[in-house]
Amino acid sequence: MTLQNRSWAEPYKIKMVEPLKMTTESERQAAIVEAGYNTFLLPSEDVYIDLLTDSGCGAMSDRQWAGMMAGDEAYAGSANFYKMRDAVEEYYSYKYTVPTHQGRGAENILSQILIADGNYVPGNMYFTTTRLHQELAGATFVDVIVDEAHDPASDYPFKGNVDIAKLEALAKEVGADKIPYVCIATCVNMAGGQPISMANLKEVRAWCDANNVLLVHDMTRVAENAFFIQQREDGYRDKSIREIVYELCDLTDAATMSSKKDALVNIGGFLAMNDDSIYEKACNLVVVYEGLHTYGGMAGRDMEALAIGITESVQDDHISARVGQVEYLGNKLKMMGVPIVNPIGGHAVFLDARAILPHIPQDQFPAQALAAALYVDAGVRVMERGAVSAGRSKETGENFMPKLELVRLTLPRRVYTQAHMDVVAESVERVMKQASEIKGLKFTYEPEYLRFFRGKFEPVEG
Template structure:
């Protein structure tokens, strides 16, 4: 007799709720026009279900809130720093930790410490702030992710993998001395939350050892990546997520972390490493930009909540429910025929805006237009991940036109119920069914850097 699949439920119960406000179509139209058709510029009070990001918006546990009451707010040598440091070493393997206010603080430090003008930084697809810090330090990002990652419909189970042939071709062209490190993201955000396999990471480790090049691990969503290894890679089905996370991290020597994602806190991050000399240099630099090396711009209570959240994030029951909710939404949309990135990633469902809006050319930003249309329909806030996020080529001034033109429905951890996901799915299905009515957009105001945050748009009238 075949084993019956049993349902799972969230591994928590609700102790406190935040009341939501529903909005009218007229109010939403006014709000999105005032925001310049940019969902980042909407006021939170005008949003019904907020899927803009999973960064800093997760629900903390009672243990985390209790821990915040134990905040040691000493300027130097906070007890919470030492708890965080020891937790990072135990769970993630890195021996030295420098707190930062969030992940981009760590990206800034590592870029200034390791990159020289004229360097090339290979990585498995760019991330916006990561690439900008690399460029500001004088480096040039080079994408070495496998080709499968650029095809939303490709079912490859590990689309975050690095293509070692592309990496070797870069080394042969510029020399190992001009590659300060390989930038490795686990659960690659811009590819749709796609994971890296342990086999690929081991092969990368061997290549880096051969050429004396370190790996800088963007470990923002490492627990989600570990879950996919557990579920998809041979030999890991009976391993705990916590052990897989440790194995991933132990194959790298430096890491940047935005704790606002996996680690379940509202603010915070860190730069971690094994090299004591690099740690000393990082401590010297963090004082300039973030704060003393034992607080790095954070309150003691925030470091305590982070240490507790790290342990909760690698619990198998937590991560199964977290990814399960994302997969639930993805399955609803897939069954309805809405084009999405497959396989569904760990933190978000990514809509394929090019296929949903084939009548809008990419230079009129179909993903931005689709995100605005979803908000207009239901008050659900999502975000663009396409040409707007990609920015412009500094040499030519032309827009980058990435192969992936996506809208990200990003699910905060421990915040929404499955009923909220039903509402989101119904809205997306409705909008996709009436996609022909959506107009393209053009910039009304374009910032020089990271334009997806503050850019303003206006609809393009049909010809």
């Protein structure tokens, strides 16, 4: 899509609206203090433009809403399960599907099946819930992403790529028999929504085959990744998003999916695989943690909406507009001189908090402070992706200090207009001009797990 040459519009029209509440700056200041400077703890009714996440907050189509009325809510053997299962195989290639309430349900089951105590799981940068489930199962996560992924200024087109040399070094250090699988995310969230190339995924596939290691796919944003391959990788310009998505999935052995993102539903996920023995183990565990293997924590109507959402998610005009809106916001911020992660990602624009707030040391959580300041300025809710999200070392108790200290402006699918993006960009510009007034933060409450969800903070004085 060449946004510079001509205007474009979303490939849909609005059929229903949800009114938004406007608040005053003083009301927002009181709200953020009450929330402990954590945007996750703000009531949604006090938020004007909600860019906290793209998970489960997209707008479903008229076809999906119509499908909800065809929900078969039978406890066992729901007709909607079979439609969903067939859609997963047709569009994503996997032979077996186990529904889960959302992606982390699939992560939990897969980790328990494949991981033994003392294992190592390499991946192209961690994701919070994925890493935690791996650790709870007894594994150590090892980052094998290319170095460019840790540099927000780099324009490397495939920052989600795996550094094969790092993968090989890990195998030599611990032994390939201690690596149950390589975990590959398409459009790596924590790197700024950055894609992996098809060529690199084929290299990883070859490495896994040579070392008798499984290749597991976190396919939450696979359609967005396919778009970047189509636009940036030789030999794919004339292929459809649907074809590229299938090819990506077909290179892997199993997948976890949070359907609340690319698949355009408000709830749901699945674990998919090609190995019947893994499928049998997954069916045994899903009954313990989620529900019967033909619903797994999802209502029949939600499985129907998911089956339809899968078909819509791989349509070229949809994904082009989805990524195009992210690109619109990112380019607008770059024109304003705002430091962001380059290239612009597929689901969000990531602000470089350390560049915007250089006076705040990383152990005072500049990304968390910036997210709170943006809410106070205009009622825009965003989220931190830096030291708070990274957590603490189990061994030392010290905070992890990632090279990327980011604020994520995440665009829900088919929800906001370009005018909303203009409001967001103008707010970021205002806050950046007043950056010297923003103070660092310290914890007043820190949960044991995934502290970014429920942790509370207060400003560091002085």
